[in-house]
Amino acid sequence: MVIDDILKELSMQKKDGVYFGPAGGYWSNLNREDNERFLKELPLLGSKKTVEKYFPEHFDVIFSPKRAGGLPLLNSGSGELIVDVGCMWGALTIPLARTGCNVVAIDQTLESILLLKQRLMEDNLPNVDVVCADLKKIGFKGSSVDKFVINGVLEWIPESGVIELKKYYGKRQGAEKKYDKSDPYDLQLKFLKGIYNGLKPDGSLYLAIENRYDIFNFFGMPDPHCSLRFITFLPRFLQNMVSKVFLGRPYINWTYSAGGLKKLLKEAGFCDAKISYAFPDYRSPEQILSKAGMGYYRPCKFRRAKNIFIKVVCYVIEDILFRRLKLTAFAPSFVVLAKR
Amino acid sequence: MEIIRNCSHHGSTIAAIRLDDMNKAFRITKMAFNEDGASSIMREYDGISWYEKKLNVNNSAIVSFAHRGKAYASLELAYKDGQCGDLSRSVEGNHARIKNALKHHVDIFETSSSCFNHGDYSFENVVFDGDDVLWVIDWEHFTDLLPKGFDLAYCIMEACYFCLKRRGRLTKKDIAAAKDLINYAETKSGMKLIDKNSPATFILNLIADNQAVFGRQVHKYPFFNSSRKDIDLLDKILK
Numbered sequence: 406m407v408i409d410d411i412l413k414e415l416s417m418q419k420k421d422g423v424y425f426g427p428a429g430g431y432w433s434n435l436n437r438e439d440n441e442r443f444l445k446e447l448p449l450l451g452s453k454k455t456v457e458k459y460f461p462e463h464f465d466v467i468f469s470p471k472r473a474g475g476l477p478l479l480n481s482g483s484g485e486l487i488v489d490v491g492c493m494w495g496a497l498t499i500p501l502a503r504t505g506c507n508v509v510a511i512d513q514t515l516e517s518i519l520l521l522k523q524r525l526m527e528d529n530l531p532n533v534d535v536v537c538a539d540l541k542k543i544g545f546k547g548s549s550v551d552k553f554v555i556n557g558v559l560e561w562i563p564e565s566g567v568i569e570l571k572k573y574y575g576k577r578q579g580a581e582k583k584y585d586k587s588d589p590y591d592l593q594l595k596f597l598k599g600i601y602n603g604l605k606p607d608g609s610l611y612l613a614i615e616n617r618y619d620i621f622n623f624f625g626m627p628d629p630h631c632s633l634r635f636i637t638f639l640p641r642f643l644q645n646m647v648s649k650v651f652l653g654r655p656y657i658n659w660t661y662s663a664g665g666l667k668k669l670l671k672e673a674g675f676c677d678a679k680i681s682y683a684f685p686d687y688r689s690p691e692q693i694l695s696k697a698g699m700g701y702y703r704p705c706k707f708r709r710a711k712n713i714f715i716k717v718v719c720y721v722i723e724d725i726l727f728r729r730l731k732l733t734a735f736a737p738s739f740v741v742l743a744k745r
Numbered sequence: 746m747e748i749i750r751n752c753s754h755h756g757s758t759i760a761a762i763r764l765d766d767m768n769k770a771f772r773i774t775k776m777a778f779n780e781d782g783a784s785s786i787m788r789e790y791d792g793i794s795w796y797e798k799k800l801n802v803n804n805s806a807i808v809s810f811a812h813r814g815k816a817y818a819s820l821e822l823a824y825k826d827g828q829c830g831d832l833s834r835s836v837e838g839n840h841a842r843i844k845n846a847l848k849h850h851v852d853i854f855e856t857s858s859s860c861f862n863h864g865d866y867s868f869e870n871v872v873f874d875g876d877d878v879l880w881v882i883d884w885e886h887f888t889d890l891l892p893k894g895f896d897l898a899y900c901i902m903e904a905c906y907f908c909l910k911r912r913g914r915l916t917k918k919d920i921a922a923a924k925d926l927i928n929y930a931e932t933k934s935g936m937k938l939i940d941k942n943s944p945a946t947f948i949l950n951l952i953a954d955n956q957a958v959f960g961r962q963v964h965k966y967p968f969f970n971s972s973r974k975d976i977d978l979l980d981k982i983l984k
Binding site: 469470471473474475476477478480483499500503504505528681689690691692693694695697698700701 | 746747748749750751752757759761762764768774776777778779781782813814816817819
């Protein structure tokens with residue numbers, strides 16, 4: 406059994422096909438009460454129809470094939486053991502499972518996991534084990550995993566408690582806003598060290614995260630984690646000050662520059678971190694290019710802008726900064742492949 | 746590996762390029778993790794295999810092919826270093842290359858006893874070395890369900906359509922070049938390819954009648970997307 410091979414918590418309980426590890430908090434785009442209504446109908450209507458009925462705005466986030474755009478970089482093969490840490494609804498878990506890998510999908514939010522279970526059943530993918538556990542508390546056995554996938558998770562590691570994104574986003578009050586009081590860097594480092602220890606000697610890590618110096622942040626695009634503008638690129642002490650004024654707590658969703666991310670990974674033990682740049686973002690990337698491949702870059706973010714003025718501004722920025730000058734330091738986000 | 750395209754044209758395949766030590770492309774990989782995309786890749790594999798057999802090539806361009814069930818496929822190909830046809834040029838400017846593309850098609854397809862079409866024989870999908878055809882790419886619509894000669898008619902009419910859309914007009918020389926290409930393709934293939942009274946409408950109807958063959962990607966075909974005004978104008982010019 407795959408789970409026993411890789412996780413330290415051998416005594417985990419299994420109920421309805423889900424393994425339960427150390428309990429964590431809640432993180433979802435959906436409120437708990439909405440999720441409850443949704444889950445009641447899920448077995449009757451099936452995943453697609455239920456999502457269409459209750460959360461049509463999230464349909465693409467859950468089902469779009471675009472979400473798997475970075476997976477060719479992982480070069481996964483049949484029979485490999487891959488752990489998707491923070492899998493949520495399975496945007497990457499399901500494409501990975503389709504390649505024939507053995508996948509362990511871990512998330513702290515049971516409601517998200519139940520939707521993933523339903524999708525796995527509909528797609529007839531028995532090669533996935535699903536674990537509901539706190540990502541910070543779960544322990545991996547030494548050198549047991551071929552590949553880890555951490556897609557949009559690292560920056561959330563310093564959070565804890567309940568995050569219902571609709572209530573949480575950019576609000577000082579109205580949601581329970583717990584966070585771990587330790588230094589965010591230390592928490593992220595500890596998390597990555599745990600991942601490092603779980604990897605086989607020739608294993609690799611796929612990590613996707615926003616760039617702290619995304620050019621569009623300088624033009625007022627809100628930070629996707631706390632919704633404040635002009636904050637990500639500030640020095641850490643200023644980030645804390647601004648966040649305390651507007652949100653009543655320090656800034657904890659730390660993102661990094663390419664150099665900062667490499668340093669963090671090196672400190673966690675990874676020896677070779679290759680950075681690629683994802684455009685227009687890593688969630689639904691249209692292009693993921695290395696520095697050497699920037700000659701293939703074509704402006705793409707402007708297509709997602711809602712009005713013509715923003716479209717033109719986006720196009721000009723993308724064309725000059727990325728296509729002509731190839732300034733990857735200001736790319737929107739990173740996809741990193743790091744070797745043990 | 747460079748992911749250069751993720752699910753464009755309403756399709757669901759990921760296209761990636763591998764660079765060598767000199768940063769030159771040497772492999773192209775197509776991958777899909779869903780049914781639509783995997784089916785396209787499997788069709789492309791069939792198309793290239795068939796094409797290579799007809800060309801009698803020694804070194805296959807197919808480096809690797811893998812698929813699993815209906816919802817995952819991956820195809821790695823050798824990168825063909827040449828120039829793709831450029832539809833922003835005039836029909837007259839492209840005349841020699843289009844003629845060679847048509848000749849190549851007749852040599853490959855029309856000798857076949859079965860009724861195969863590339864399905865997207867756009868001038869942009871033909872790779873040239875100078876004016877000579879080096880290779881044909883993008884075989885994801887390879888099919889035996891379209892009428893024989895569809896590719897030839899489509900290739901000529903698409904070149905006219907883009908000349909009209911991108912350059913705003915077809916000159917007398919362009920019109921003469923287009924008519925010459927139609928005559929050439931019909932003579933060479935020994936088939937009547939197009940209704941010369943309304944050639945654009947003819948192609949539009951062919952695509953519309955065979956929507957099932959193109960699937961969701963039918964919307965990428967310029968004729969299918971264009972306004973009635975453009976189609977009528979092309980019919981009038983080329984009549």
